[in-house]
Amino acid sequence: xxxxxxxxxxxRQLAAQLTEPCEVYLxxxxxxxFRGLKLATKDIDLIVSSKEEFERLDRALxxxxxxxxxxxxxxxLTAMSVFERGESRIDIFVGQVGKMLRLTPAxxxxxxxxxxxxxxxxxxxxxxxxFLFKAMTSRAADVDDCAQLIRxxxxxxxxxxxxxxxxxxxxxxxWLYEKLCEIEQKHHLPTPLKDFLEPVIKKxxxxxxxxxxxxxNEDAFNEREKS
Amino acid sequence: MTxxxxxxxxxxxxxxxxxxxxSLCRLLxxxxxxxxxxxxxxxxxxxxxxxxxxxxxxxxDLSIAAAPHARALEELILAHPQTDFGMVLGSARLxxxxxxCQDWKDRKTLSAQARVxxxxxxxxxxxxxSRGMLMRKKSLFKVNDQGWPxxxxxxxxxxxxxxxxxxxxxxxxxxxxxxxxxxxxxxxxPSGFARYADFGVPVRIANVLYYVPKRQLSKxxxxxxxxxxxxxxxxLYLALTFYVKNRLDQEQVRICAMRYDQLSRxxxxxxxxxxxxxRPATARLPAFEADDFAxxxxxxxxxxxxxx
Numbered sequence: 001x002x003x004x005x006x007x008x009x010x011x012r013q014l015a016a017q018l019t020e021p022c023e024v025y026l027x028x029x030x031x032x033x034f035r036g037l038k039l040a041t042k043d044i045d046l047i048v049s050s051k052e053e054f055e056r057l058d059r060a061l062x063x064x065x066x067x068x069x070x071x072x073x074x075x076x077l078t079a080m081s082v083f084e085r086g087e088s089r090i091d092i093f094v095g096q097v098g099k100m101l102r103l104t105p106a107x108x109x110x111x112x113x114x115x116x117x118x119x120x121x122x123x124x125x126x127x128x129x130x131f132l133f134k135a136m137t138s139r140a141a142d143v144d145d146c147a148q149l150i151r152x153x154x155x156x157x158x159x160x161x162x163x164x165x166x167x168x169x170x171x172x173x174x175w176l177y178e179k180l181c182e183i184e185q186k187h188h189l190p191t192p193l194k195d196f197l198e199p200v201i202k203k204x205x206x207x208x209x210x211x212x213x214x215x216x217n218e219d220a221f222n223e224r225e226k227s
Numbered sequence: 228m229t230x231x232x233x234x235x236x237x238x239x240x241x242x243x244x245x246x247x248x249x250s251l252c253r254l255l256x257x258x259x260x261x262x263x264x265x266x267x268x269x270x271x272x273x274x275x276x277x278x279x280x281x282x283x284x285x286x287x288d289l290s291i292a293a294a295p296h297a298r299a300l301e302e303l304i305l306a307h308p309q310t311d312f313g314m315v316l317g318s319a320r321l322x323x324x325x326x327x328c329q330d331w332k333d334r335k336t337l338s339a340q341a342r343v344x345x346x347x348x349x350x351x352x353x354x355x356x357s358r359g360m361l362m363r364k365k366s367l368f369k370v371n372d373q374g375w376p377x378x379x380x381x382x383x384x385x386x387x388x389x390x391x392x393x394x395x396x397x398x399x400x401x402x403x404x405x406x407x408x409x410x411x412x413x414x415x416x417p418s419g420f421a422r423y424a425d426f427g428v429p430v431r432i433a434n435v436l437y438y439v440p441k442r443q444l445s446k447x448x449x450x451x452x453x454x455x456x457x458x459x460x461x462x463l464y465l466a467l468t469f470y471v472k473n474r475l476d477q478e479q480v481r482i483c484a485m486r487y488d489q490l491s492r493x494x495x496x497x498x499x500x501x502x503x504x505x506r507p508a509t510a511r512l513p514a515f516e517a518d519d520f521a522x523x524x525x526x527x528x529x530x531x532x533x534x535x
Contacts, residue, residue: 189359
Protein backbone atom coordinates (compact mmCIF):
# COMPACT_ATOMS: atom_id res chain seq x y z
CA UNK A 1 0.00 0.00 0.00
CA UNK A 2 1.12 3.56 -0.68
CA UNK A 3 0.29 6.38 1.73
CA UNK A 4 0.73 10.00 0.63
CA UNK A 5 4.17 10.40 2.32
CA UNK A 6 5.37 7.12 0.80
CA UNK A 7 4.21 8.33 -2.62
CA UNK A 8 6.30 11.47 -2.22
CA UNK A 9 9.31 9.39 -1.22
CA UNK A 10 8.81 7.07 -4.14
CA UNK A 11 8.64 10.00 -6.60
CA ARG A 12 12.00 11.28 -5.26
CA GLN A 13 13.58 7.82 -5.59
CA LEU A 14 12.33 7.52 -9.16
CA ALA A 15 13.58 11.03 -10.04
CA ALA A 16 17.03 10.11 -8.74
CA GLN A 17 17.21 7.22 -11.22
CA LEU A 18 16.06 9.21 -14.26
CA THR A 19 18.72 10.70 -16.53
CA GLU A 20 16.45 12.05 -19.27
CA PRO A 21 13.32 14.23 -19.02
CA CYS A 22 10.10 12.43 -18.33
CA GLU A 23 6.59 13.78 -17.76
CA VAL A 24 4.10 11.52 -16.02
CA TYR A 25 0.42 12.05 -15.26
CA LEU A 26 -0.88 10.55 -12.04
CA UNK A 27 -4.39 9.09 -12.04
CA UNK A 28 -6.27 6.56 -9.92
CA UNK A 29 -5.84 6.00 -6.21
CA UNK A 30 -2.46 7.73 -6.09
CA UNK A 31 -3.98 10.91 -7.47
CA UNK A 32 -6.86 10.66 -4.98
CA UNK A 33 -4.34 10.30 -2.15
CA PHE A 34 -2.59 13.52 -3.11
CA ARG A 35 -5.97 15.25 -3.25
CA GLY A 36 -6.79 14.08 0.29
CA LEU A 37 -9.60 11.87 -0.97
CA LYS A 38 -7.97 8.58 -0.04
CA LEU A 39 -5.66 7.60 2.80
CA ALA A 40 -3.77 4.92 0.91
CA THR A 41 -3.73 3.17 -2.43
CA LYS A 42 -2.79 -0.36 -3.45
CA ASP A 43 -1.05 0.74 -6.60
CA ILE A 44 0.08 3.81 -8.51
CA ASP A 45 -1.32 4.47 -11.97
CA LEU A 46 0.73 6.66 -14.29
CA ILE A 47 0.27 7.74 -17.88
CA VAL A 48 3.11 8.82 -20.15
CA SER A 49 2.63 10.31 -23.59
CA SER A 50 5.22 8.40 -25.62
CA LYS A 51 7.06 5.09 -25.93
CA GLU A 52 10.35 6.95 -25.40
CA GLU A 53 9.19 8.27 -22.02
CA PHE A 54 8.02 4.79 -21.09
CA GLU A 55 11.45 3.34 -21.91
CA ARG A 56 13.14 5.96 -19.70
CA LEU A 57 10.78 5.09 -16.85
CA ASP A 58 11.33 1.37 -17.49
CA ARG A 59 15.08 1.81 -16.96
CA ALA A 60 14.63 4.05 -13.92
CA LEU A 61 12.16 1.67 -12.22
CA UNK A 62 14.44 -1.30 -12.83
CA UNK A 63 17.31 0.65 -11.21
CA UNK A 64 15.02 1.44 -8.27
CA UNK A 65 14.48 -2.28 -7.66
CA UNK A 66 11.16 -2.80 -9.44
CA UNK A 67 10.67 -5.86 -11.62
CA UNK A 68 8.47 -5.96 -14.68
CA UNK A 69 6.51 -9.20 -15.05
CA UNK A 70 4.86 -7.85 -18.22
CA UNK A 71 6.32 -9.34 -21.40
CA UNK A 72 7.21 -6.37 -23.55
CA UNK A 73 6.28 -8.27 -26.69
CA UNK A 74 2.68 -7.96 -25.65
CA UNK A 75 3.19 -4.50 -24.16
CA UNK A 76 2.62 -2.39 -27.22
CA LEU A 77 -0.70 -4.16 -27.80
CA THR A 78 -2.06 -3.31 -24.40
CA ALA A 79 -0.05 -0.08 -23.93
CA MET A 80 0.23 -1.00 -20.27
CA SER A 81 3.03 -2.33 -18.14
CA VAL A 82 3.17 -3.42 -14.54
CA PHE A 83 6.11 -2.95 -12.18
CA GLU A 84 6.33 -4.59 -8.77
CA ARG A 85 8.57 -4.33 -5.73
CA GLY A 86 7.42 -6.32 -2.75
CA GLU A 87 3.75 -5.40 -2.28
CA SER A 88 4.10 -2.15 -4.22
CA ARG A 89 2.78 -2.06 -7.74
CA ILE A 90 3.02 0.58 -10.44
CA ASP A 91 0.90 0.47 -13.60
CA ILE A 92 2.18 2.56 -16.49
CA PHE A 93 0.04 3.34 -19.49
CA VAL A 94 1.24 4.88 -22.73
CA GLY A 95 -1.20 7.45 -24.00
CA GLN A 96 -4.26 5.31 -23.34
CA VAL A 97 -5.66 3.55 -20.28
CA GLY A 98 -6.79 -0.06 -20.73
CA LYS A 99 -7.30 0.45 -24.49
CA MET A 100 -10.14 2.81 -23.64
CA LEU A 101 -9.75 6.50 -22.82
CA ARG A 102 -6.74 8.51 -23.98
CA LEU A 103 -4.77 11.16 -22.15
CA THR A 104 -5.87 14.15 -24.25
CA PRO A 105 -4.39 17.65 -24.56
CA ALA A 106 -7.45 18.95 -22.67
CA UNK A 107 -6.71 16.56 -19.78
CA UNK A 108 -3.09 17.71 -19.77
CA UNK A 109 -4.24 21.34 -19.58
CA UNK A 110 -6.48 20.54 -16.62
CA UNK A 111 -3.74 18.66 -14.79
CA UNK A 112 -1.87 20.37 -11.97
CA UNK A 113 1.91 20.33 -11.55
CA UNK A 114 2.48 18.18 -8.48
CA UNK A 115 6.24 17.69 -8.21
CA UNK A 116 9.30 18.46 -10.25
CA UNK A 117 12.46 16.63 -9.21
CA UNK A 118 15.44 16.58 -11.57
CA UNK A 119 14.32 15.04 -14.86
CA UNK A 120 10.97 13.91 -13.51
CA UNK A 121 7.85 16.08 -13.73
CA UNK A 122 4.73 14.69 -12.14
CA UNK A 123 1.33 16.11 -12.99
CA UNK A 124 -1.80 15.39 -11.00
CA UNK A 125 -4.80 14.84 -13.24
CA UNK A 126 -7.95 16.85 -12.49
CA UNK A 127 -10.59 15.17 -10.31
CA UNK A 128 -12.93 15.11 -13.32
CA UNK A 129 -10.41 13.08 -15.36
CA UNK A 130 -9.63 10.76 -12.43
CA PHE A 131 -13.37 10.13 -12.24
CA LEU A 132 -13.66 9.50 -15.97
CA PHE A 133 -10.82 6.96 -16.01
CA LYS A 134 -12.27 5.15 -12.99
CA ALA A 135 -15.73 5.12 -14.56
CA MET A 136 -14.43 2.92 -17.37
CA THR A 137 -13.31 0.04 -15.14
CA SER A 138 -15.36 -2.88 -13.85
CA ARG A 139 -13.73 -2.93 -10.40
CA ALA A 140 -16.14 -2.74 -7.46
CA ALA A 141 -13.79 -0.50 -5.45
CA ASP A 142 -13.85 2.09 -8.24
CA VAL A 143 -17.59 2.61 -7.69
CA ASP A 144 -16.75 3.68 -4.13
CA ASP A 145 -13.91 5.92 -5.34
CA CYS A 146 -16.21 7.55 -7.89
CA ALA A 147 -18.77 8.21 -5.14
CA GLN A 148 -16.04 9.80 -3.04
CA LEU A 149 -15.09 12.06 -5.96
CA ILE A 150 -18.71 13.11 -6.45
CA ARG A 151 -19.06 14.01 -2.78
CA UNK A 152 -15.96 16.19 -3.01
CA UNK A 153 -17.46 18.18 -5.90
CA UNK A 154 -16.91 17.73 -9.65
CA UNK A 155 -17.50 19.80 -12.75
CA UNK A 156 -19.94 17.46 -14.49
CA UNK A 157 -20.02 19.54 -17.67
CA UNK A 158 -16.26 18.98 -18.07
CA UNK A 159 -16.64 15.21 -17.62
CA UNK A 160 -19.47 15.12 -20.16
CA UNK A 161 -17.52 17.18 -22.71
CA UNK A 162 -14.41 15.02 -22.36
CA UNK A 163 -16.39 11.81 -22.63
CA UNK A 164 -18.20 13.00 -25.74
CA UNK A 165 -14.93 14.21 -27.33
CA UNK A 166 -13.47 10.72 -26.90
CA UNK A 167 -16.60 8.90 -28.05
CA UNK A 168 -16.34 9.48 -31.80
CA UNK A 169 -15.01 5.95 -32.47
CA UNK A 170 -16.21 4.10 -29.38
CA UNK A 171 -19.30 5.10 -27.49
CA UNK A 172 -17.73 5.43 -24.03
CA UNK A 173 -20.79 7.28 -22.79
CA UNK A 174 -22.55 3.94 -22.35
CA TRP A 175 -19.83 2.86 -19.89
CA LEU A 176 -20.02 6.18 -18.08
CA TYR A 177 -23.82 6.05 -17.81
CA GLU A 178 -23.71 2.52 -16.46
CA LYS A 179 -21.16 3.55 -13.83
CA LEU A 180 -23.41 6.45 -12.77
CA CYS A 181 -26.30 3.99 -12.39
CA GLU A 182 -24.11 1.72 -10.24
CA ILE A 183 -23.09 4.69 -8.07
CA GLU A 184 -26.71 5.75 -7.70
CA GLN A 185 -27.79 2.24 -6.81
CA LYS A 186 -25.03 1.61 -4.26
CA HIS A 187 -24.49 5.08 -2.78
CA HIS A 188 -27.79 6.87 -3.58
CA LEU A 189 -25.91 9.70 -5.27
CA PRO A 190 -27.65 11.12 -8.33
CA THR A 191 -25.68 13.64 -10.41
CA PRO A 192 -26.42 16.23 -13.11
CA LEU A 193 -24.04 14.22 -15.35
CA LYS A 194 -26.68 11.54 -15.79
CA ASP A 195 -29.13 14.20 -17.04
CA PHE A 196 -26.55 15.31 -19.65
CA LEU A 197 -26.06 11.72 -20.81
CA GLU A 198 -29.66 10.55 -21.02
CA PRO A 199 -30.52 12.23 -24.33
CA VAL A 200 -27.32 10.81 -25.84
CA ILE A 201 -28.10 7.31 -24.54
CA LYS A 202 -31.66 7.49 -25.89
CA LYS A 203 -30.46 8.71 -29.28
CA UNK A 204 -27.90 5.93 -29.57
CA UNK A 205 -29.91 3.19 -27.86
CA UNK A 206 -29.64 0.78 -30.77
CA UNK A 207 -25.83 0.93 -30.53
CA UNK A 208 -25.69 0.00 -26.83
CA UNK A 209 -23.40 -2.85 -25.75
CA UNK A 210 -25.15 -6.20 -25.31
CA UNK A 211 -24.57 -6.22 -21.56
CA UNK A 212 -25.50 -2.56 -21.05
CA UNK A 213 -26.95 -1.94 -17.57
CA UNK A 214 -26.69 -5.65 -16.65
CA UNK A 215 -24.23 -4.64 -13.91
CA UNK A 216 -26.87 -2.38 -12.35
CA ASN A 217 -30.03 -4.47 -12.27
CA GLU A 218 -32.34 -6.24 -14.65
CA ASP A 219 -35.22 -3.86 -13.94
CA ALA A 220 -33.31 -0.80 -15.17
CA PHE A 221 -32.40 -2.75 -18.32
CA ASN A 222 -35.96 -3.90 -18.97
CA GLU A 223 -37.44 -0.45 -18.41
CA ARG A 224 -35.15 0.98 -21.04
CA GLU A 225 -36.00 -1.85 -23.45
CA LYS A 226 -39.72 -0.99 -23.14
CA SER A 227 -39.18 2.72 -23.73
CA MET B 228 -30.72 31.15 11.26
CA THR B 229 -27.65 31.61 9.16
CA UNK B 230 -24.07 30.41 9.20
CA UNK B 231 -21.63 32.20 6.92
CA UNK B 232 -18.92 30.47 4.94
CA UNK B 233 -16.24 31.86 7.31
CA UNK B 234 -18.14 30.70 10.37
CA UNK B 235 -18.47 27.21 8.88
CA UNK B 236 -14.76 27.16 8.22
CA UNK B 237 -14.16 28.16 11.84
CA UNK B 238 -16.51 25.45 13.05
CA UNK B 239 -14.67 22.90 10.93
CA UNK B 240 -11.37 23.85 12.63
CA UNK B 241 -13.00 23.43 16.04
CA UNK B 242 -14.44 20.06 15.00
CA UNK B 243 -10.94 18.98 13.92
CA UNK B 244 -9.47 19.78 17.34
CA UNK B 245 -8.80 23.50 17.66
CA UNK B 246 -9.72 24.41 21.24
CA UNK B 247 -9.19 28.11 21.87
CA UNK B 248 -9.65 31.52 20.27
CA UNK B 249 -5.98 32.28 19.64
CA SER B 250 -5.42 29.01 17.80
CA LEU B 251 -8.60 29.55 15.81
CA CYS B 252 -7.51 33.04 14.73
CA ARG B 253 -4.14 31.64 13.65
CA LEU B 254 -5.83 29.01 11.51
CA LEU B 255 -8.27 31.51 10.01
CA UNK B 256 -5.57 34.14 9.52
CA UNK B 257 -7.64 36.82 11.25
CA UNK B 258 -7.35 39.21 14.19
CA UNK B 259 -8.46 38.34 17.73
CA UNK B 260 -11.37 40.78 17.51
CA UNK B 261 -12.57 39.21 14.23
CA UNK B 262 -12.12 35.74 15.67
CA UNK B 263 -14.11 36.80 18.71
CA UNK B 264 -16.97 37.99 16.46
CA UNK B 265 -16.97 34.62 14.69
CA UNK B 266 -16.97 32.72 17.98
CA UNK B 267 -19.88 34.82 19.24
CA UNK B 268 -21.84 34.22 16.04
CA UNK B 269 -21.30 30.46 16.38
CA UNK B 270 -22.30 30.59 20.05
CA UNK B 271 -25.48 32.46 19.11
CA UNK B 272 -26.37 29.60 16.76
CA UNK B 273 -25.71 27.22 19.69
CA UNK B 274 -22.96 25.51 17.73
CA UNK B 275 -20.10 26.42 20.03
CA UNK B 276 -19.58 27.02 23.75
CA UNK B 277 -17.27 29.80 24.91
CA UNK B 278 -15.53 29.52 28.25
CA UNK B 279 -13.16 32.13 29.63
CA UNK B 280 -10.09 30.69 31.35
CA UNK B 281 -10.28 32.03 34.92
CA UNK B 282 -6.54 32.74 35.12
CA UNK B 283 -5.63 36.43 34.58
CA UNK B 284 -4.89 36.96 30.87
CA UNK B 285 -6.27 33.52 30.18
CA UNK B 286 -7.49 32.45 26.79
CA UNK B 287 -11.04 31.97 25.60
CA ASP B 288 -11.66 28.25 25.29
CA LEU B 289 -13.98 27.09 22.54
CA SER B 290 -15.68 23.73 22.20
CA ILE B 291 -18.45 22.20 20.13
CA ALA B 292 -21.79 22.58 21.90
CA ALA B 293 -23.70 19.53 23.12
CA ALA B 294 -26.81 20.57 21.13
CA PRO B 295 -27.98 17.89 18.67
CA HIS B 296 -27.50 20.08 15.58
CA ALA B 297 -23.94 21.01 16.67
CA ARG B 298 -23.00 17.38 17.16
CA ALA B 299 -24.62 16.48 13.85
CA LEU B 300 -22.64 19.16 12.00
CA GLU B 301 -19.43 18.04 13.69
CA GLU B 302 -20.06 14.45 12.62
CA LEU B 303 -20.85 15.56 9.07
CA ILE B 304 -17.65 17.59 8.74
CA LEU B 305 -15.46 14.84 10.21
CA ALA B 306 -17.03 12.18 7.96
CA HIS B 307 -16.34 14.24 4.81
CA PRO B 308 -13.09 16.14 5.35
CA GLN B 309 -12.63 16.68 1.61
CA THR B 310 -15.93 18.56 1.20
CA ASP B 311 -15.95 22.33 1.52
CA PHE B 312 -19.27 22.73 3.30
CA GLY B 313 -19.04 26.51 2.97
CA MET B 314 -19.87 25.99 -0.73
CA VAL B 315 -23.11 24.18 0.08
CA LEU B 316 -24.19 25.47 3.48
CA GLY B 317 -22.94 29.05 3.64
CA SER B 318 -25.60 31.71 4.29
CA ALA B 319 -28.47 31.59 1.75
CA ARG B 320 -27.48 28.09 0.67
CA LEU B 321 -28.21 26.81 4.17
CA UNK B 322 -31.68 28.36 4.10
CA UNK B 323 -32.30 26.64 0.76
CA UNK B 324 -31.19 23.25 2.11
CA UNK B 325 -33.29 23.69 5.26
CA UNK B 326 -36.38 24.41 3.16
CA UNK B 327 -35.74 21.41 0.88
CA CYS B 328 -34.88 18.88 3.55
CA GLN B 329 -38.22 17.21 4.27
CA ASP B 330 -40.15 16.88 1.03
CA TRP B 331 -40.10 17.74 -2.66
CA LYS B 332 -40.59 21.41 -3.60
CA ASP B 333 -40.53 23.43 -6.80
CA ARG B 334 -38.29 26.42 -7.48
CA LYS B 335 -40.97 28.97 -6.70
CA THR B 336 -41.75 27.49 -3.27
CA LEU B 337 -38.07 26.99 -2.45
CA SER B 338 -37.19 30.56 -3.41
CA ALA B 339 -40.11 32.07 -1.48
CA GLN B 340 -39.51 30.07 1.70
CA ALA B 341 -35.72 30.40 1.61
CA ARG B 342 -36.11 34.12 0.83
CA VAL B 343 -33.80 33.94 -2.18
CA UNK B 344 -34.23 35.34 -5.66
CA UNK B 345 -35.93 32.73 -7.89
CA UNK B 346 -33.45 33.43 -10.70
CA UNK B 347 -30.49 32.82 -8.38
CA UNK B 348 -31.94 29.71 -6.81
CA UNK B 349 -30.36 27.27 -9.26
CA UNK B 350 -27.01 28.99 -8.96
CA UNK B 351 -27.19 28.71 -5.18
CA UNK B 352 -28.21 25.06 -5.44
CA UNK B 353 -25.53 24.21 -8.03
CA UNK B 354 -22.85 22.87 -5.64
CA UNK B 355 -25.37 20.84 -3.66
CA UNK B 356 -26.80 19.33 -6.88
CA SER B 357 -23.32 18.56 -8.16
CA ARG B 358 -22.46 16.58 -5.01
CA GLY B 359 -25.75 14.70 -4.97
CA MET B 360 -26.75 16.48 -1.72
CA LEU B 361 -29.80 17.89 -3.44
CA MET B 362 -31.87 15.70 -5.78
CA ARG B 363 -33.81 16.97 -8.75
CA LYS B 364 -36.82 15.21 -10.23
CA LYS B 365 -38.04 17.24 -13.21
CA SER B 366 -39.01 20.59 -11.61
CA LEU B 367 -38.88 19.42 -7.98
CA PHE B 368 -35.98 19.44 -5.52
CA LYS B 369 -35.27 17.65 -2.23
CA VAL B 370 -32.31 16.97 0.07
CA ASN B 371 -30.86 13.51 -0.51
CA ASP B 372 -31.51 11.84 2.85
CA GLN B 373 -30.29 8.42 1.69
CA GLY B 374 -27.08 9.53 0.00
CA TRP B 375 -26.18 12.10 2.64
CA PRO B 376 -27.77 10.85 5.92
CA UNK B 377 -25.50 12.94 8.16
CA UNK B 378 -26.32 16.11 6.24
CA UNK B 379 -30.02 15.28 6.45
CA UNK B 380 -29.74 14.74 10.19
CA UNK B 381 -27.98 18.06 10.69
CA UNK B 382 -30.59 19.93 8.65
CA UNK B 383 -33.50 18.32 10.55
CA UNK B 384 -31.89 19.08 13.91
CA UNK B 385 -31.10 22.64 12.88
CA UNK B 386 -34.65 23.20 11.66
CA UNK B 387 -36.01 21.99 14.99
CA UNK B 388 -33.67 24.32 16.86
CA UNK B 389 -36.24 26.98 17.68
CA UNK B 390 -38.98 24.44 18.18
CA UNK B 391 -41.33 25.47 20.95
CA UNK B 392 -41.86 22.00 22.36
CA UNK B 393 -42.23 18.35 21.56
CA UNK B 394 -45.75 19.19 20.37
CA UNK B 395 -44.43 20.99 17.30
CA UNK B 396 -45.62 18.95 14.33
CA UNK B 397 -43.90 21.11 11.73
CA UNK B 398 -41.50 24.03 11.84
CA UNK B 399 -39.74 26.23 9.29
CA UNK B 400 -38.07 29.46 10.42
CA UNK B 401 -40.82 31.62 11.95
CA UNK B 402 -43.77 29.38 10.96
CA UNK B 403 -44.93 26.35 12.87
CA UNK B 404 -47.78 23.93 13.45
CA UNK B 405 -48.25 23.14 17.12
CA UNK B 406 -50.56 20.46 18.48
CA UNK B 407 -52.05 20.90 21.93
CA UNK B 408 -54.64 19.13 24.08
CA UNK B 409 -55.71 22.47 25.49
CA UNK B 410 -53.48 22.34 28.57
CA UNK B 411 -51.05 24.79 26.94
CA UNK B 412 -52.20 28.10 25.47
CA UNK B 413 -50.92 28.76 21.96
CA UNK B 414 -51.01 32.19 20.36
CA UNK B 415 -51.91 30.98 16.90
CA UNK B 416 -54.80 30.21 14.54
CA PRO B 417 -56.59 26.88 14.93
CA SER B 418 -56.20 24.78 11.80
CA GLY B 419 -56.43 21.23 10.48
CA PHE B 420 -59.20 18.98 11.79
CA ALA B 421 -60.19 21.62 14.37
CA ARG B 422 -61.37 23.86 11.51
CA TYR B 423 -63.09 21.17 9.43
CA ALA B 424 -66.45 22.04 11.00
CA ASP B 425 -66.24 25.52 9.42
CA PHE B 426 -66.26 23.81 6.02
CA GLY B 427 -69.04 21.28 6.56
CA VAL B 428 -67.06 18.36 8.00
CA PRO B 429 -67.41 18.52 11.81
CA VAL B 430 -64.89 16.22 13.51
CA ARG B 431 -64.48 15.20 17.14
CA ILE B 432 -60.85 15.64 18.15
CA ALA B 433 -58.73 15.31 21.28
CA ASN B 434 -56.01 17.75 20.20
CA VAL B 435 -56.10 21.04 18.33
CA LEU B 436 -53.53 21.99 15.73
CA TYR B 437 -52.49 25.64 15.74
CA TYR B 438 -50.72 27.56 13.02
CA VAL B 439 -48.25 30.14 14.34
CA PRO B 440 -48.13 33.11 13.72
CA LYS B 441 -51.79 33.92 14.02
CA ARG B 442 -53.48 34.90 10.73
CA GLN B 443 -56.44 34.13 8.49
CA LEU B 444 -56.10 30.73 6.81
CA SER B 445 -57.61 29.55 3.54
CA LYS B 446 -59.44 26.21 3.31
CA UNK B 447 -56.56 24.88 1.19
CA UNK B 448 -54.17 25.72 4.00
CA UNK B 449 -56.49 24.16 6.60
CA UNK B 450 -56.54 20.99 4.49
CA UNK B 451 -52.76 20.99 3.94
CA UNK B 452 -52.20 21.41 7.70
CA UNK B 453 -54.59 18.53 8.42
CA UNK B 454 -52.34 16.20 6.41
CA UNK B 455 -49.95 16.41 9.38
CA UNK B 456 -52.71 15.08 11.61
CA UNK B 457 -53.55 11.94 9.64
CA UNK B 458 -52.45 9.12 11.95
CA UNK B 459 -55.03 6.44 11.18
CA UNK B 460 -57.52 5.39 8.53
CA UNK B 461 -60.30 7.48 10.12
CA UNK B 462 -58.21 10.64 9.75
CA LEU B 463 -57.43 9.69 6.16
CA TYR B 464 -61.11 9.22 5.26
CA LEU B 465 -62.01 12.55 6.91
CA ALA B 466 -59.32 14.38 4.94
CA LEU B 467 -60.50 12.79 1.69
CA THR B 468 -64.10 13.69 2.51
CA PHE B 469 -63.11 17.29 3.23
CA TYR B 470 -61.23 17.47 -0.07
CA VAL B 471 -64.12 16.10 -2.12
CA LYS B 472 -66.93 17.93 -0.29
CA ASN B 473 -65.23 21.33 -0.63
CA ARG B 474 -64.20 20.70 -4.24
CA LEU B 475 -60.70 21.89 -3.44
CA ASP B 476 -58.60 22.99 -6.39
CA GLN B 477 -55.91 20.38 -6.83
CA GLU B 478 -53.24 22.84 -7.96
CA GLN B 479 -53.94 25.27 -5.10
CA VAL B 480 -53.72 22.45 -2.59
CA ARG B 481 -50.57 21.10 -4.24
CA ILE B 482 -48.89 24.47 -3.70
CA CYS B 483 -49.99 24.53 -0.04
CA ALA B 484 -48.94 20.93 0.51
CA MET B 485 -45.50 21.74 -0.91
CA ARG B 486 -45.18 24.70 1.42
CA TYR B 487 -45.89 22.54 4.46
CA ASP B 488 -43.73 19.55 3.38
CA GLN B 489 -46.72 17.35 2.58
CA LEU B 490 -46.47 17.06 -1.22
CA SER B 491 -45.65 13.34 -1.26
CA ARG B 492 -48.53 12.53 1.08
CA UNK B 493 -50.90 14.72 -0.90
CA UNK B 494 -49.96 12.98 -4.17
CA UNK B 495 -50.60 9.62 -2.56
CA UNK B 496 -53.93 10.86 -1.20
CA UNK B 497 -55.05 12.06 -4.63
CA UNK B 498 -53.99 8.72 -6.04
CA UNK B 499 -56.44 7.02 -3.67
CA UNK B 500 -59.34 8.97 -5.15
CA UNK B 501 -58.45 7.78 -8.64
CA UNK B 502 -57.64 4.21 -7.66
CA UNK B 503 -59.78 1.44 -9.05
CA UNK B 504 -59.06 -1.27 -6.46
CA UNK B 505 -60.51 -2.04 -3.04
CA ARG B 506 -57.30 -1.76 -1.09
CA PRO B 507 -54.61 0.24 -2.86
CA ALA B 508 -51.18 0.07 -1.23
CA THR B 509 -50.12 3.19 0.69
CA ALA B 510 -46.56 4.05 1.63
CA ARG B 511 -46.92 7.30 3.54
CA LEU B 512 -50.61 7.14 4.53
CA PRO B 513 -52.58 4.73 6.76
CA ALA B 514 -54.38 1.75 5.23
CA PHE B 515 -57.23 2.58 2.86
CA GLU B 516 -60.36 0.58 2.08
CA ALA B 517 -62.72 1.97 -0.52
CA ASP B 518 -65.91 0.75 1.19
CA ASP B 519 -64.92 2.26 4.56
CA PHE B 520 -64.10 5.57 2.90
CA ALA B 521 -67.43 5.59 1.05
CA UNK B 522 -69.27 4.95 4.34
CA UNK B 523 -67.52 7.86 6.12
CA UNK B 524 -68.06 10.17 3.15
CA UNK B 525 -71.82 9.34 3.11
CA UNK B 526 -72.06 10.56 6.74
CA UNK B 527 -71.10 14.01 5.46
CA UNK B 528 -73.38 13.92 2.45
CA UNK B 529 -70.65 13.01 -0.02
CA UNK B 530 -71.47 10.22 -2.46
CA UNK B 531 -68.43 8.34 -3.68
CA UNK B 532 -68.98 6.62 -7.01
CA UNK B 533 -67.18 3.29 -7.11
CA UNK B 534 -64.53 3.15 -9.85
CA UNK B 535 -64.33 -0.65 -9.81
